[in-house]
Amino acid sequence: MNPVRNPFAPGAGNKPPELAGRQAIINDARIAVQRALIGRSSRSQMFLGLRGVGKTVLLNEVENVARHHGHLTTSIEAPEGKSLGELLLPRVHQVLRKLSSAENAKAKAHDAMRALRSFASVFKFEYGDASIAVEPEIGVADSGDLESDLPELFVRIGEAAQAAAKAWTLLIDEVQYLGQKDLAALIVSLHKISQENLPVVFFGAGLPQVAALSGHSKSYSERLFHFPDVGALSPEDAKDAIRQPVNDEQAVIDEAALNEIVEKTQGYPYFLREWGHQSWNIATGDTITLQDARRAEANTLKRLDDGFFKVRFDRLTLKEREYVIAMAKLGNGPYRSSDVADALGETMQSLGPRRAQIISKGMIYSPSHGDIAFTAPMFKNICCAIWQQSKIFDWLEESL
Structure with missing residues (x-):
């Protein structure tokens, strides 16, 4: 499809073409x-x-x-x-x-x-x-x-x-x-x-x-x-956020492609727009197919890793990165602060200032007393990927 006519322009605060679910x-x-x-x-x-x-x-x-x-x-x-x-x-x-x-x-x-x-x-x-x-x-x-x-x-x-x-x-x-x-x-x-x-x-x-x-x-x-809760879109609203802009450009997206995008993005608006943007650019003719949506995954994740996630991760010090990676290794959040301390082999008291600093940087927050969670959806995934990458480097060093 013509990239000039791409209706999706993911960016900080940019209005989406379809303000679905709000x-x-x-x-x-x-x-x-x-x-x-x-x-x-x-x-x-x-x-x-x-x-x-x-x-x-x-x-x-x-x-x-x-x-x-x-x-x-x-x-x-x-x-x-x-x-x-x-x-x-x-x-x-x-x-x-x-x-x-x-x-x-x-x-x-x-x-x-x-x-x-x-x-x-x-x-x-x-x-x-x-x-x-x-x-x-x-x-x-x-x-x-x-x-x-x-x-x-x-x-x-x-x-x-x-x-x-x-x-x-x-x-x-x-x-x-x-x-x-x-x-x-x-x-x-x-x-x-x-x-x-x-x-x-x-x-x-x-x-x-x-x-x-x-x-x-x-x-x-x-x-x-x-305090209105602004969260992930429902499956139907998420589909509308992709389908309507595509239709407005006299194009079509298959239902299977919509299901693929909604499942992979979990309905989060910024991720939907990024996936829609990449799918449009990959598609040929006037229809976005399931194959197009799947082929868009690599480009989408790279854009998210290089932009949305990287700018946040790069703000952390080495010790702060160690903390959030320890969180990610525990699985899906929220996480108990005591469990993170145990994973790092330290006390909650000694980790208190580090935790507070990461919260002040907007990377994590406390949804309830004693709990912590990531402020960005799917941020756990990139922390785990970085941890896996570091394990590969450790293995290479040991092999050499």
């Missing part, structure tokens, strides 16, 4: 953003799932929905080692400048801008070459306590949006990288917004441990957030 989540988001515009609050939503399941795609789609309904939006990705306030500062400034153009909101937007200036000054956040050209408001968002100041800033933004008959949607990806103080301040801010019934809506995305992190930060977070 309609309920998108519909809930659509209701939430519309409720905000008429002064009705909704629970904030946090999309949780492993790597490659489409959390970022969902956030992008929700942002499009919010914009379609007239929301001003702020979308950020939480990087490791950067504070939430520093991330928000320039984006909030942009939102307030837009709100200030509405005649009814000029005064409230000005008040919010002054609060933002206070907030930036007390925490000494840099704002590049630009500046906030208003005087700070003494006593507002300037205590130096993030849990006190961020809610005050959010309230001022919400009041400005309300005066302009608008709403503000905040979207944060990779929430697990927020520090504990930042996450706690965000939760308190959203709680305050909900109590004030202001038109501010929040959507986040992160690895499965975010629910526990939120609960540890503030016990009421389970009532403040809805």
Whole structure:
């Protein structure tokens, strides 16, 4: 088939040609953003799932929905080692400048801008070459306590949006990288917004441990957030994710080929798109056959190994790699931390810092107390393959 017309373009956050199996989540988001515009609050939503399941795609789609309904939006990705306030500062400034153009909101937007200036000054956040050209408001968002100041800033933004008959949607990806103080301040801010019934809506995305992190930060977070589980697609939705894009290009895929792809990918969206991409490029004529899908396996696994998996594995130190390989050798997870310690011949206490560091790098997470699991589907497979490869090298050295 013509590779130029290939409908599959696997990549980080790229929208798939067919957003199958996620309609309920998108519909809930659509209701939430519309409720905000008429002064009705909704629970904030946090999309949780492993790597490659489409959390970022969902956030992008929700942002499009919010914009379609007239929301001003702020979308950020939480990087490791950067504070939430520093991330928000320039984006909030942009939102307030837009709100200030509405005649009814000029005064409230000005008040919010002054609060933002206070907030930036007390925490000494840099704002590049630009500046906030208003005087700070003494006593507002300037205590130096993030849990006190961020809610005050959010309230001022919400009041400005309300005066302009608008709403503000905040979207944060990779929430697990927020520090504990930042996450706690965000939760308190959203709680305050909900109590004030202001038109501010929040959507986040992160690895499965975010629910526990939120609960540890503030016990009421389970009532403040809805945590949709973003996982593998059902077999029928997985087939639709492949079949519909192929059909849209006036081509066909055999049912046997669909079954092969769904079985091998276990329904994980990123893997489906990669397998679909390779199958399309291999196929001739206008039909993807079972043989094409099988022939695509080698190219697909190589692409996943060289990209999706390798970039994650390469972030680990040698000792950290030893830990995850020990996990993989135990079979399918989740795994008991004590079993990994036994496999390595060490104590859980001595391995604690190493385990914590691997979690901080987003390679593993703790689904429940004492358990650990990989954050990427099928990551166990590549760890086992690396272990088998190392055994071959050991055998060669002994033979020589």
